[in-house]
Amino acid sequence: MSVVTGFKRLGFAVAALLLAIFGILGIVSVLVPADQVREAIKSEIRAVTGLDPVLRGDISVSLFPYGKVSFADVTLGDAGGGTPPLAADRLTTKLRFFPLLTGKIEVADVALENPRISLVVSEDGRSNWLPLVASLNRAFGPDSNARGRVMSFSEIRVTGGTVTIRDDSRNISERVTDVDMSLAWPAISKSFAATGRAVWRDEPVDIGITFSDFAATLRGDRTGLKVRLTGNLLKLAFDGTMSSRPTLKVDGAFSADTLSLRRVALWTNQKAFPVGGFERFSLKAQMNVVGGTIALTGANVELDGNPAEGVLTFATDGRQTLQGTLAADSIDLTPYLSSIRLLTDVEREWNRMPISLDGLSGLELDLRLSAAKVSAAGTKLGRTAVAANLRGGKLTLTVGESRAFGGVIKGSVGLATAGAGVEFKSQLQFTDIDLDSTMSELFGLKRIEGKGDLAFTLEGTGSNVLALTRTLNGTTTLTGRQGALTGLNVEQLLRRLERRPLSAGSEFRSGRTPFETLSVALRITNGTATVESTSLEGAAVKVALAGSASIPARDLSLKGTASLVGATATDGRAPFELPFVVQGPWDDPLMLPDSEILIRRSGAAAPLLDSVQSNQRAREAVKAAIERLTGGKLSTTPAAEATFPDTPLPEKPAE
Numbered sequence: 223m224s225v226v227t228g229f230k231r232l233g234f235a236v237a238a239l240l241l242a243i244f245g246i247l248g249i250v251s252v253l254v255p256a257d258q259v260r261e262a263i264k265s266e267i268r269a270v271t272g273l274d275p276v277l278r279g280d281i282s283v284s285l286f287p288y289g290k291v292s293f294a295d296v297t298l299g300d301a302g303g304g305t306p307p308l309a310a311d312r313l314t315t316k317l318r319f320f321p322l323l324t325g326k327i328e329v330a331d332v333a334l335e336n337p338r339i340s341l342v343v344s345e346d347g348r349s350n351w352l353p354l355v356a357s358l359n360r361a362f363g364p365d366s367n368a369r370g371r372v373m374s375f376s377e378i379r380v381t382g383g384t385v386t387i388r389d390d391s392r393n394i395s396e397r398v399t400d401v402d403m404s405l406a407w408p409a410i411s412k413s414f415a416a417t418g419r420a421v422w423r424d425e426p427v428d429i430g431i432t433f434s435d436f437a438a439t440l441r442g443d444r445t446g447l448k449v450r451l452t453g454n455l456l457k458l459a460f461d462g463t464m465s466s467r468p469t470l471k472v473d474g475a476f477s478a479d480t481l482s483l484r485r486v487a488l489w490t491n492q493k494a495f496p497v498g499g500f501e502r503f504s505l506k507a508q509m510n511v512v513g514g515t516i517a518l519t520g521a522n523v524e525l526d527g528n529p530a531e532g533v534l535t536f537a538t539d540g541r542q543t544l545q546g547t548l549a550a551d552s553i554d555l556t557p558y559l560s561s562i563r564l565l566t567d568v569e570r571e572w573n574r575m576p577i578s579l580d581g582l583s584g585l586e587l588d589l590r591l592s593a594a595k596v597s598a599a600g601t602k603l604g605r606t607a608v609a610a611n612l613r614g615g616k617l618t619l620t621v622g623e624s625r626a627f628g629g630v631i632k633g634s635v636g637l638a639t640a641g642a643g644v645e646f647k648s649q650l651q652f653t654d655i656d657l658d659s660t661m662s663e664l665f666g667l668k669r670i671e672g673k674g675d676l677a678f679t680l681e682g683t684g685s686n687v688l689a690l691t692r693t694l695n696g697t698t699t700l701t702g703r704q705g706a707l708t709g710l711n712v713e714q715l716l717r718r719l720e721r722r723p724l725s726a727g728s729e730f731r732s733g734r735t736p737f738e739t740l741s742v743a744l745r746i747t748n749g750t751a752t753v754e755s756t757s758l759e760g761a762a763v764k765v766a767l768a769g770s771a772s773i774p775a776r777d778l779s780l781k782g783t784a785s786l787v788g789a790t791a792t793d794g795r796a797p798f799e800l801p802f803v804v805q806g807p808w809d810d811p812l813m814l815p816d817s818e819i820l821i822r823r824s825g826a827a828a829p830l831l832d833s834v835q836s837n838q839r840a841r842e843a844v845k846a847a848i849e850r851l852t853g854g855k856l857s858t859t860p861a862a863e864a865t866f867p868d869t870p871l872p873e874k875p876a877e
Contacts, residue, residue, distance in 0.1 A: 259283050262327035263291055263315055267298070274299065279312075289317030289327075299350070307350050310337035331377040336384075337401075343389040378405045380418070398422050403429070407436050414439065423489055427453040442467030447474070455489055456480045460509065472511035476518070479504045483525065493580050499526045499557030507534070514539035521548075528553045530591070543586040550591070553606075555598040564687050572688040572774065577644045579615065579637060587612035596624070601663055615639050621650070627663070628673070629655035643685035652676040657702055667809060672705015674740065682749075691774045692749040702740035710735055710813065712784050713762040719815065720786070720798040736760050749773045753780065762787055771808060778811050780804040 260281055267275045279294025292314045299307040312335040318328040342350045383401035387394065403418030414436035419428050433439040434446030444465040451458040462474010480486050483503040484495055507521035518534040530553075534546035563573045589610045596603035604625025611618045616638035624631040633650030652660060657674050661667040680696035683689075711733030737760040744751045749772065756767035764787050769780035785799035806812040 259291055259327055260293075263293075263329060266327075266329050267332075275313075291315050291317070306340065308334075308337055308339050310334045312336070331379065333379040333381065334383065336382045337380055339383060339385045339401075341385070341387045343391065345391045376407050379403070380405070383420075385420070396422070400426070412436060412438075423491075425453050425455055425489060427451055439464075444471075447472070455482070456486050462509070469513050470511060472509065474509060475506075476509035477504075477506045493583065496579050497558045497562060501526055501557070518546075521546075523548065526554070526557045530593075541586050543588070545588045547590045548592075550593045552595040553591075553593040553597070555596060559599050571776070572686075572691055574686050574688050576685050577687070579617070579639050579644055583615045583639075585612065586614075587617075601626070627652065627655040627660040629653050629675075631655075640683045643683055643689060645681070645683045646690055647681040649679045650677070657700075657705060669708055669710075669809075670702065670705060670740070671708060671734075672702045672737070672740070674700065674702035674705070676700050680746065688774060694746050694749050694773055696746045698742075698744040698746065698751070700740070700742040703738065705737055705740065707735040707737065707758070709733075712765060713760075713786070715815075716763065716784055716786050716798050716800060719800060735763060735765075737763075744771075746773070756782075760787070767804075769804075776808055777806060778804050778808050 260277070260283070264275050264277070275293075276297040277293045277295075278297065281294075282290075282292040284290045292312060294312050296313040297306045297309045314333045314335070316330045318330045340350070380401055380403045383403070385398040385401055387396045387398075389395075398420045400421040401418070403416055403420070405414075405416050407414045412435045414433045416431045417429065419426060421427070428451070430448070430450035432446075432448040435443075436445075438445040442465060444463055447460065447462060447464045449458065449460040457477075457479045459477045460472075460474055462472065462476075464470075464472045480503050482501045484500040486503075487500070488494060502525070504524045505518075505521065507518035510517045510519070514537060516536040516538070518536075521532055521534050523530050523532075523534075528550060530548040530550035532546060532548035534544065534548075537543040537545075563575070565571065566573055587610055590607070591610070592605075592607045594605055596606045606624040606626075607622040608624070609620040609622065611620070616636065618634055618636045620634045621631055630653045631650060632653075633648070635650070636645075636647040638645045653675050654673060655676065657670045657672050657676075658668065660676060661670050676699070678696060678698040680694055680698075682691070682693040682695065684691075684693055712735040714733060735758075737758045739757070739759050741758075742756045743754040745754055746752075751771045751773060753768050753770065756765075758765040758767075763784060765782060765784045767780050767782035769778070769782075771778045771780070781801070781803050783799060783801050786797045800815050802813055802815045804811050804813050
C-alpha cells in the first residue's frame with residue numbers, strides 16, 4: 223500500500239507542476255503584450271543578421287501552450303529601390319520555454335516559408351550580405367563572450383526557398399529553386415552544418431556542408447570542412463580543411479562520380495563535346511586550392527572504362543585552363559572515334575556530315591598522356607605518348623611516339639575553326655610500318671604489302687570531310703621494301719603478252735607483283751595528287767608511273783611503263799616493255815595496256831595496223847576487234863592516240 227500511495231503522490235505532484243506551468247504560461251500570455259514580443263524578436267533578428275527586418279503583413283503571437291510568433295510578408299534589409307537580400311512569405315519563430323516562464327523573450331529557432339534570397343556581388347567585389355557577415359563576426363568573434371552572446375537561436379529552417387546569385391564582376395547569374403534546408407550551429411558545439419535539398423537547372427541535389435569551427439570560418443582562419451553533393455547526374459565529396467585569409471586555401475580528399483560526363487557538361491552550361499564518349503567518369507585525388515588554381519595530386523581518373531593516374535591542375539583565373547600528366551596501362555579510344563567517319567558506310571564516299579568544333583571553345587588544355595597499349599576501332603597500338611594542346615579553339619595533338627602498324631609513328635595533327643568550317647593540318651611520319659595494314663586503315667587501300675616508311679604534310683579547310691579533300695595541299699612520300707602489289711600480277715601479264723600480244727586482257731586481275739623497292743612521291747594541290755616520281759623494282763619486273771589522282775573522287779588517272787627484268791629475248795630483241803594506263807576508283811582500278819605496242823608485236827596484226835592508218839572505217843573496225851581481244855577500252859597513251867587519232871579520250875570521272 224505504501225508503494226501505491228507513493229506513486230499516487232508523485233502523480234499528483236507532476237500534475238500540479240504541469241498545471242502550475244500552464245498557469246504561468248497563461249498568465250504570461252495575458253501580461254506580456256504582443257507588441258513587446260514582436261519588438262523583442264525584431265531586435266534579436268536585427269542583432270543576429272545585421273539586417274533590419276521589415277514586417278509588412280499580419281502578426282500572430284501564441285504563448286500558450288508554447289511560445290510561437292509568426293510574421294507574414296517579411297523583408298530583411300533595405301532594398302533601396304532594388305531587390306532586398308531576403309524576403310519571405312512568412313517567418314515563424316519558436317520561443318525558449320524556461321525564459322518565457324520568467325517573462326523573457328528568447329528565440330529558439332526560426333523558420334522561413336518561401337524565402338527569396340538574393341546574393342549580389344558588385345563589380346568592386348562588395349556583397350549585399352556584408353552586414354550579415356559583420357554581425358556573425360561580432361557574435362562569434364574572439365571577444366564575443368566578453369560582450370555577451372547576441373545570438374540566442376541556433377537553427378534556421380528554410381522551406382520552398384529560391385536563391386538568386388548575381389556576380390557582375392564575373393558575369394555570373396544563377397538561380398536555385400525549391401530550397402529545403404536546415405542551417406544549424408549548436409550552442410554546445412563550435413560547428414556549423416547546412417543540410418537539405420535544392421533544385422539547380424531542373425536537377426535536384428542533396429546538400430550537406432559542415433564547418434568544424436564556425437567562428438574560425440567567419441574570421442577566415444583554418445577550419446575543418448566536409449561537403450557532400452548528391453544528385454541524379456553527379457556525386458561530389460570533399461573532406462579536409464579550408465581558410466580564406468589572406469586568400470582562399472583548401473586542402474583535402476576529393477572525389478567525383480557520374481554516369482555521364484557529357485550530360486554533366488551540358489548541365490553546368492558547358493558546350494557539348496565535339497566527339498563521342500565522355501560518359502562514365504570517376505575521380506579520386508588529393509585536392510589543393512590556392513586562389514583560383516585547383517591542383518589534384520595522386521589523381522585516379524577513370525573515363526569510359528579507361529583508368530589512369532597522374533596530376534591535374536585547373537586554373538579559373540581569367541580563361542579556364544586544364545593542365546596535367548596522366549599514365550595508363552591500356553586505353554580504348556573507340557568511344558571517341560565512333561562519331562568520326564571519313565567514309566560513308568555504303569557508298570564508300572567521303573563523309574558529307576558537317577564538322578563542328580564548338581565544344582573546343584571556352585577552355586584551354588595542355589594534357590600529356592602515355593599508355594602501354596592503345597586500341598582504336600579495331601586498330602591496336604603499342605606504347606604511345608601523346609600531348610594535347612588547346613588554345614583559342616585550336617586543338618593540336620602531338621604524337622611523341624606511338625608503336626603502331628609494326629613500326630613507329632611521330633608527328634602532329636591540328637584542328638581549328640575556320641570560317642564556316644574547320645582547318646586541318648597534319649605532319650606525320652610512319653617509320654618501318656606494315657604497309658598493308660597502314661594503307662588499309664588510313665586510306666581504305668588494300669593493294670600494297672611489305673614494310674616501309676610513309677610521311678605526309680597536309681592542310682585543308684572545309685565544313686565536312688568531302689570539302690576538306692577538295693582543298694587539300696601538301697606532299698606525300700612512300701617507300702617500301704620486300705613487298706608486293708596485290709590484285710595484279712605484272713610479270714605474268716607481260717610474259718603472256720610477250721608471247722601472245724593480242725591475248726585476252728581480263729585474266730591478269732589477280733595475283734601478286736613482288737617488289738624489292740617501291741618509291742612514290744606525290745604533290746597535292748587543291749585535292750589533286752600529282753605523281754612527281756614513282757618506281758617499283760623487283761627481281762622480275764620494273765614499273766614506273768606518272769599522272770594524277772583525284773582525292774575527292776577517289777579515282778586514278780595514271781600512265782606508266784612495265785618492263786621485264788632479265789636477259790634479252792631469244793630473237794635478240796630487248797626485254798619486253800609495255801606502256802599502260804591505270805584508271806578508275808583507287809580501291810579497284812582498271813589497268814589497260816597500250817594497244818599499238820601489242821599490235822606491232824603481233825606478227826599477223828602489224829601489217830594490218832599500217833594499212834588502216836588512212837582509212838576511217840577500217841580504223842574503227844580494228845579498234846572494235848582489239849577491244850574484244852584485250853577485254854577493255856583502248857588505252858589513252860600517246861601511242862594509242864597516234865594509232866587512232868579520231869578516238870576521243872575517256873573523260874575524267876566527275877568529282
